[in-house]
Amino acid sequence: MTTAPGTQPSTAPSTGSAPSTSAVPGAARVPDKVSLDGLEERWDGAWAEQGTYAFDRTATRDQVFSIDTPPPTVSGSLHVGHVFSYTHTDVVARFWRMRGREVFYPMGWDDNGLPTERRVQNYYGVRCDPSLPYVPAFTPPHEGGEGKSVKAADQVPISRRNFVELCERLTVEDERQFEALWRRLGLSVDWSHNYQTIGEPARAVAQKAFLRNLARGEAYQAEAPGLWDVTFQTAVAQAELEARDYPGHFHRVAFHSTADGTPIHIETTRPELIPAVVALIAHPDDERYQHLFGTTVRSPLFGVEVPVLAHPAAEPDKGAGIAMCCTFGDLTDVQWWRELQLPTRSVIQRDGRLARETPEWIETATGRGYYAELAGKTTFSARQAVVDALRDTGDLDGEPTATQRMANFFEKGDKPLEIVTSRQWYIRNGGRAEGRGEGLREELLARGQELEFHPDFMRVRYENWVGGLNGDWLISRQRFFGVSIPLWYPVDADGAVDHEHPIVPDEALLPVDPSSDVPAGYTAEQRGVPGGFVGEADVMDTWATSSLTPQIAGGWETDPDLFERVFPMDVRPQGQDIIRTWLFSTVVRSHLEHGSLPWKHAAISGWILDPDRKKMSKSKGNVVTPMGLLEEHGSDAVRYWAASARLGTDAAFEVGQMKIGRRLAIKVLNASKFALTFGGDGELDAPIDPATVTVALDRAMLAGLADVVDKATAALEAYDHTRALELTETFFWTFCDDYLELVKDRAYGSGDETPSAQTQSARTALRLALDTLLRLLAPVLPFATEEVWSWWRTGSVHRAPWPASAPLVEAAGASGDPIEPVDPAMLGAAGRALAALRKVKSEAKVSMRTVITRAELVVPAGQLALVEAALDDVRAAGRAATLTLVGADDAEVAQARGAELEPPQQV
RNA sequence: GGGCGAUUGGCUCAGUGGUAGAGCGCCUCGUUCACACCGAGGAGGUCACUGGUUCGAACCCAGUAUCGCCCA
Known part of the structure; x- marks a missing residue:
């Protein structure tokens, strides 16, 4: 690594002002009294004015050090964890800048997504209705309804484009505060390269990348079972899952052999899904069920005939060892359904209720009668009804027993996810074996090997995640404040939407909003009418945009000159929690689009733990705001605390460490x-x-x-x-x-x-x-x-x-x-000799200024020459008039013997 | 159930084969001659446990326990 000439300003800016040694007004010479107070404001201002951290875009790629910082979510609040990890990044940035690299250190704001959406609804009293047209110069009904929510009925419905505009307007203030904090902390960011993940350039990048994925067959739509949050009414991706304990009951339920009516008992926590059963499944080696494989049974109440099948995912020691496979109760059901090619018999709808119409696969009159009682009920009520009916028919064996099971939740939700079948868009990520899935998974694992993780062991989190993927990346979200999926669909003469032939916009027109923009060759009047078109209503997952931060910040396709100077980037700093999401999805996009890693290094910061060794959180009642912290201790002190913690290692929130820094x-x-x-x-x-x-x-x-x-x-x-x-x-x-x-x-x-x-x-x-x-x-x-x-x-x-x-x-x-x-050891040897003299005074409880009139200084023989050479300085510093230096083979440390101290001065 | 990490003085942590370290806290003392947002000196640990390898283990190997996290 050589220092790039020309990137190092060796002289003060040519202001020609009088105290010429200083680059900055206000600073001059060595002051009589020094203080840390006010340094942050003074120097932040000076650095901004002088462009100290401005990126010189004439530097070539090998002279550049580029950093892809994950943009913080602006609608959330910054906490000490941000200060902690962003300081790590800044230390890296400053080091490489001083090494002569031209550091590309942009900052973005992640304002795309659900949290902002909710704030805007309350703040402006609006809600998004994507079916509405855009209203230019729209004035929102409220301004600043912060704190109390506006009732849904009172919210004014507006088009997505209007809604996005309000999101952008509101986040400006948040972003100002974030920037102020980062400046106070002293992040050496080049603020002219600032971006927002909902900003127009970011939307254009996200849509372009999607269209490229589509063109290459990496993005596809499918009618498939997927995780669904009934509260938020949106699909959820595997990466957003959270497994939590959830109380339930095991119900022991009898199915009956079609051959002789023998009961076969299964145990289920979800009896309301019995109308959706498609098979009973046991482990292939389970001796108890060998005789049943290949036979069929009838479901209780509904009388639907289903096969008994073998599959290794069945757990012999769980419940009865034989499970009912429904479409769909959990992800194992999906696996069985797919691998055993079972029929689809869905009863749970998007609103979390059972289908109102009686399914055609329930053929018996009694079965249809039972179902009619369930139609339209919530899963909770339907379960009650089914259990009551099973008890009546005698198919419930014993009473339900309480159990804790692990259920999948949307990380922001509080009801277990359902699995519903719907049309959604996906991007391939190696999670499915079909197509080039298996090969892609290996390619992505190879990228994981190529990426230098710091610390290295963090790589296993990536590998575990990639290895454990069970589906492609579902990017459709049934939300509003996000980047639109940039597609329309033709409507045929009968009014049916033709999803198979999406209408794609020209890249030059991006970003588009299909809910208000009209595709080429159509007129606005043709929206939603036979022979016309409809816009895709869904938006993309926020990760579908934030997985492209290197491209957004680096000016991919809009500024190719910049892009080739910074991409692939040198380092992605981030927390360990988002390896499976942000890091992985960014690797996927870069691999697909550029055939490369997005960065060479990943620097993984640990957690901040509170004194109880728990992850710091707001609910803990910790009222320390980052800005308050910086004001109380000073930025250098807080940075010192952060910089004292190694990458990948959790650190205690410790005020003591900040005081040491100060x-x-x-x-x-x-x-x-x-x-x-x-x-x-x-x-x-x-x-x-x-x-x-x-x-x-x-x-x-x-x-x-x-x-x-x-x-x-x-x-x-x-x-x-x-x-x-x-x-x-x-x-x-x-x-x-x-x-x-x-x-x-x-x-x-x-x-x-x-x-x-x-x-x-x-x-x-x-x-x-x-x-x-x-x-x-x-x-x-x-x-x-x-x-x-x-x-x-x-x-x-x-x-x-x-x-x-x-x-x-x-x-x-x-x-x-x-x-x-x-010998560099001389300083240490002389220092220990001085300490020996200090010890004499300390033990005599006299001032360090007291003169030692005479003493014998015994030092380890090996250090004799070293101390000898520094003896004049030792004597002066120790206020020792006469020192006799003695080397001793058995001495381990320097020691002063027979010291005579000058009598204390009377005052 | 699988994986990763951690376990060293009261606290927070360094230390990857050769006599246990730092800072904070504590104790004693000093001091307005750069620094009281100070200085000096001191006390304090069988390196979680059990085995093994080695001349020698905080460190390497096997196992156990506890804690944290990730994935089922």
């Missing part, structure tokens, strides 16, 4: 102030001449720092930002507590006009180290480091090159009288 940030300001004031302002602008570092201790410190640079760089390259931070932080504290203390007397100098070589060595080493440390800390503490940078350097530290070890190594060896390759 302490570090303040220390950066104070130590910098101190290190920069030895030479007075006059030396601030002077170039750093490494050749003036001649004292062994100074050289050893720089050698140690060189090592830190190498290791921190390697860690960040490997997405291990915590390791980099830990190394840097540890060194920084040693630098402050030991090195600064050891050299401060020498760095002050005698006060002569011309500093001695020893004094100059310390001053140069301090500036060199500070310059390096500020760069190393900049990704985590962007505000404090930028503040210090502005005192004495030009431009922004965030555009300064990432430090390299070579110049430090060179400075460490730059003595005109190279006694050695200098």
Whole structure:
């Protein structure tokens, strides 16, 4: 990786203003008093003004580092988890920017979907009716009905296009607040590349990608059983499922052999589905049912004849070991129905009630009589009726027994999902073996191998998910605020809709809304009439749009020049919870459209846990808002907390860690102030001449720092930002507590006009180290480091090159009288020697300023030479007049013996 | 039921074969000479458990327990 020339502004913007070392107004020289307060506002403003994070689109792909951030849902609220994971991303972004990459770091808002839809209904007092035409310049009946919901009856029905316009209007305010938070946090986003998933460009991309899928046969419609939420009246995809415990009862019910009437008992939690039974199924190895395979039985009440079949998905130890297969009670039924090619006998409708008409497969008069009592009932009432009838006929064996079963729910719903058969659109994702399904699944698994997950073990979540898919991706949603499926269907002369021959818009016209736009070759009057057309009423699943964020942000097809500079992207940062949804669906779309991965790396952040080790949630009553957090502790402090947690590892919400971060940030300001004031302002602008570092201790410190640079760089390259931070932080504290203390007397100098070589060595080493440390800390503490940078350097530290070890190594060896390759352990040895002197004073309970008149300093023999070389500094820092240095083979740590302390000064 | 991860001082966590580490908290002390949003010193752990491999195990292997998550 080489630094791209020309991307690194090495001088301040040419404003030519007076205090020329500073790029920013308000900052000048080293202030007498330093503070973190107000840094966020000041520097956010300066960065925006100077375009510090602006993406230079002349950079070529190999010079670019591109980031595909999942856009947060704006209708929800930001929580500390967002702050946590987005900070991880920003650390990565800042690191690569300093490495000389041109960082493409756009931000989007995910405003497409159900949460926004609900807010708009209440806020404006409207509801969407896609059958209505668009009304230009529509004025909503209410404005700001936040909090209380407008009753459905009072909501004004409006066209989808009007509805979408209101969604866009409302989300603007949310987005302003989100942007303010991200700015305060210091995300180095290029805000000129902002997008919305419901915005026109995003809709156009989503529709175009769909049409391409359609043209290649990857998108198809099917009349098929699918999961259906009766509350929201919409189809639901496998990815939106949530299995929950649900109470129910096992009912032991008798079927009867058609040969001799022998009862065969099954156990079911859903007796109301008996009219939909199509077979009884047991495990092929189950000895109890061998004699029944191939025979038929009659259902109780309804008298429908069904076969007894064998299938390995039947669980012998569950219930009676033989199950009734209905169309459809659960996903296993769907599997049996498909694999055993059973007939479809659906009775559950989209509204969750049983069909009003008696099905034709119930032929007996008594059966039809029983059904008539169920018609139109909810599943709950129908179950009661069936159980009562079974009890009457004696086909209920014993009383129902309570049980807990796992049922599938829509993640936002509170009623178990039903499975209904309907016409829906799908995109192939390897979930079905038919067509090229099996091959596609393997291709997608191979993509999972190709993608570099951080941490690596997160890959198994992807693999488990892809391996466990049991159907293609259902993208139809019977909702309004989403991207329309861009199709119309011809209506024949009899008024029947011909779904088999959809009318496709020209790509140049996208985005279209089929509920208000008219397909080419038709007039608006032909909508819904024989010989005319109808628009597809459904919208796409939100993932069908958000799976295309690399394409939306990168300007796919609309800005091919940009797209080829950023795609495939370098990294997708995200939470572990959305590997199966967002990550997977994005891989699918990219694989199908581009034949590539959407990104090279996936950086997976963990959860934030509350003190009870539970996932943080609003219901926990945690009232800490992200903005409040930043205001209370400061952004650098909160970032430090976030950056202290490794990728993929859950982290505790810990205010203590933020306080440590704040302490570090303040220390950066104070130590910098101190290190920069030895030479007075006059030396601030002077170039750093490494050749003036001649004292062994100074050289050893720089050698140690060189090592830190190498290791921190390697860690960040490997997405291990915590390791980099830990190394840097540890060194920084040693630098402050030991090195600064050891050299401060020498760095002050005698006060002569011309500093001695020893004094100059310390001053140069301090500036060199500070310059390096500020760069190393900049990704985590962007505000404090930028503040210090502005005192004495030009431009922004965030555009300064990432430090390299070579110049430090060179400075460490730059003595005109190279006694050695200098040993970086010298700083530690001298530090421990100083600690021994401090310990004497601490145990004597006297001030650290107390003079030690005489002492014997015993150090491990192996460190004797190291301490010897730094002895003058040790003596000065320890206020020791006379020190006798002794090496001891058995000594493990430095120790001061026989110390004599100066009597305390009277006051 | 399958899979993944975790288990190290009171707390939060580093540490992948060679004498147990950090920060916070705690105890003692100091201090307005960069820093009280401070400094120095100190106490505190049989690295969840049981076996195994090894000269040597927090670390590798097998199993157990507990917790969290994902999938059935």
